[in-house]
Amino acid sequence: MERVPVYLEVGLHAYAMCHCLRYPGAGFKAPTSAAALALAPRFVREEREWLRRMGETVPPGPVEIEAPEQVVLDVPVHEGDTEAIFGPELEPLTRPDLAWYLRYLGHSRADLWDLVRCLPDGILRSQVQAGRRTPMEILHHIADAEVFYLVRLEPETADLRGIWERSIHRHRPPLERLQRVREHLLERLSRLTEEDCRRVARHDPHGEVWSARKVLRRAIWHERYHTRQLERFLTL
Numbered sequence: 001m002e003r004v005p006v007y008l009e010v011g012l013h014a015y016a017m018c019h020c021l022r023y024p025g026a027g028f029k030a031p032t033s034a035a036a037l038a039l040a041p042r043f044v045r046e047e048r049e050w051l052r053r054m055g056e057t058v059p060p061g062p063v064e065i066e067a068p069e070q071v072v073l074d075v076p077v078h079e080g081d082t083e084a085i086f087g088p089e090l091e092p093l094t095r096p097d098l099a100w101y102l103r104y105l106g107h108s109r110a111d112l113w114d115l116v117r118c119l120p121d122g123i124l125r126s127q128v129q130a131g132r133r134t135p136m137e138i139l140h141h142i143a144d145a146e147v148f149y150l151v152r153l154e155p156e157t158a159d160l161r162g163i164w165e166r167s168i169h170r171h172r173p174p175l176e177r178l179q180r181v182r183e184h185l186l187e188r189l190s191r192l193t194e195e196d197c198r199r200v201a202r203h204d205p206h207g208e209v210w211s212a213r214k215v216l217r218r219a220i221w222h223e224r225y226h227t228r229q230l231e232r233f234l235t236l
Helices: 034-052 095-118 137-149 160-168 174-192 194-198 212-235
Strands: 002-010 015-017 027-030 063-072 200-203 208-211
Touching: 002 034, 015 034, 027 034, 027 095, 034 063, 034 095, 095 137, 095 174, 095 212, 137 160, 137 174, 137 212, 208 212
Parallel strands: 002 063
Antiparallel strands: 002 015, 015 027, 200 208
C-alpha cells in the first residue's frame, strides 16, 4: 500500500481544493474538506493508473490517504481559483524531482494532443452550455495559464512584463500557441539555477507566494484538469 499525502486548500463557502504534490494531476475541488478526503483515493488511483499507461513505474496496490496540511484562504475555490503554497513546496527543488516533473509535463501534453486529435473541428468551437468555454477557448486558457506560471519562476525584480509579452503569442492559433508557450517554459526550466530552485517569491497583483515546486505542481494540475474537462466533449 502506498501512503499518499494530500494537501487541502479551503476557500470561500468552505469549498476545498485537494492537491497531491506527489501526483499533481490528481488535484480536484470538492464542496467540503470531508468530501475532498473521501474522494481523494479515487482521484489518486486514477492518476496512478494513467501514469502507468504513460510508461511510468508507479507503486502497485491500494493507496492510503493522509492529510498533513490544510491552508485556509479567502479565494473562490468553488470557481477553481487556487493560491495556496504548502510546506514541502518551500523546500528547494531537487534535480531528480525536476526530472520527474518534466516527464509528467511531457505525458500530460502528449495526452492532450491525442485528445484534441479525436475532437472534430465542429466540436472544438461548440459549447456544452451557455457561459462555459468551448474546447478552443480551453486550449487558449491552458496557454495563458502556462505563461502565468512561467513568469512566477522569476524573482520579483525581473522584467516580468517583458517575459510575458515574449511568451504569450496571443494571436496565434491555439495549438501553435500551446506549442510555442510550452517551448518557452521548457527552455526556462532547462536553465534553472540553484538559486531559482531555492527561491520563494511573492508576486503581484495578489501577493501570492511561489516556488519552483509550486509552479510545476500548478502547471501539471491545470493541464490535467482541463484535459479531463475536454474529454467530456467526446460524449457529445
